[in-house]
Amino acid sequence: MQRLSSSLRSISAEASIANAKLVARDLGITRVTDVTWLDKIGIPVFSGIRPYAAPEVLCVHAGKGMRAEEAKIGAYMESIEFALADYRRHMSRIKYGSVGEIISTFPAGMTFPTLCPQWGYAVGETTSLCYVEGREIFSGNTVRMPADLVFHPFQASNHSSLFGGTNTNGLCSGNTEQEAIIHGICEVLERDVISFNRLRNESRMVTRSSEPDSIRSMRKKVEEANLSLILRYTSNEYDLPFFSAYVLQPNDTDAIAIADGFGLHPIAEVAAVRAVAEAVQSRLSHIHGGRDDIIERVAYFETHGRDHEILATSMLRASVSDSSDPIDFEEIPSYERSITDLDSAMWQLRRAMQKAGFEYCVTVPLSEPDFPFSVIRVVIPGAEHVDPKSKRVGPRFAHALASQPAAESSLPREDA
Secondary structure (H helix, E strand, O other), rough: EEEOOOOEOOOOHHHHHHHHHHHHHOOOOOOEOOOHHHOOOOOOEEEEOOOOOOOOOOEEEEEOOOOOHHHHHHHHHHHHHHHHHHHHHHHOOEEEHHHHHHHHOOOOOOOOHOOOOOOOOOOOOEEEEEEEEEEOOOOOOEEEHHHHOOOOOOOOOOOOOOOOOHHHHHHEEEEEEEHHHHHHHHHHHHHHHHHHHOOOOOOOOOOHOOOOOOHHHHHHHHHOOOOOEEEEEEOOOOHHHHHHHHEEEEOOOOOEEEEEEEEEEHHHHHHHHHHHHHHHHHHHHHOOOOOOOOHHHHHHHHHHHHHHHHHHHHHHHHHHOOOOOOEEEHHHOOOOOOOOHHHHHHHHHHHHHHHHHOOEEEEEEOOOOOOOEEEEEOOOOOOOOOOOOOOEOOOOHHHHHHOOOOOOOOOOOOOO
């Protein structure tokens, strides 16, 4: 096992880059380029370019890390994932069926609502939709998954879209299947924690003096650019390290006043590095303007006005700057000592899932057996990924929402 600054890999970043170059052109990836120099921070960020991506799907992808090689392979891997997630590559595998037929393959305790359909949508067993077969990894049993939860994008006639569209949550890759699954599980659990933070943010600022050397090194680069960095930890029912990081400009009226990033991983330092690197990546994505998803935020505030944007920024700054209940990095749970290989990392993640009552994890392969990487979609029934656009809600979030005070009981707004 190779421990990189922001991930666990079975081979080096350099070896993975060499393999990625062999397949990139055939997948429509025309180049992967260093965009670090566009910002003044200097923490590596690379972009992968897919000019022929499907409409309404990202054609510019990003990679991050403390080393340039890690950021470069990250950009390659995300580009490859998106290319292989396109449903048009998998037409022979997609089948029509009813919700009832899909449910009939579920193991005991797994229900359709745990897949988090769209808020307020009535789902009947006779509703027809497209599905693809996957594997529940802990039992090895075949499970049918709605195509919306596997492919991105996905379109079909006579198909009921029950999930408010598609997304890339749990879309992952690795040099091996296990490596990919570890990445996918971490992402799905990370999005789950973020979803509940939308309802009640109980994060705590990490004290600067307790930060590991890797974070201090990144902080130094941020502060030398006359910016500030805030790192916060949120406890969660998985008892896994989860961090949110914020790179702040001095003023709320600055063009990129606050850039954020998140990270969850069984090793606390890896999770923290991922969060800080993603915040830097987010800032650079706004600078180079290549990612289509930033347009939604711009459009929202164009509608609601500049004053509303400045107020929202001011409120966010006050929230993330709250230092009333700080925590030292050493107090945060981490399983670094018990993770010696990918098997032990996988064991820790399964243990964490079970703490939250998640007994199942379904994977659907998106790459061929002879492909140099394993590209997979991971679906964890019960895990939430609440987004203002799709408004998907499962039982756990619905229960938490109902428990909120009346003034707070609503789905998150786009400016939340």
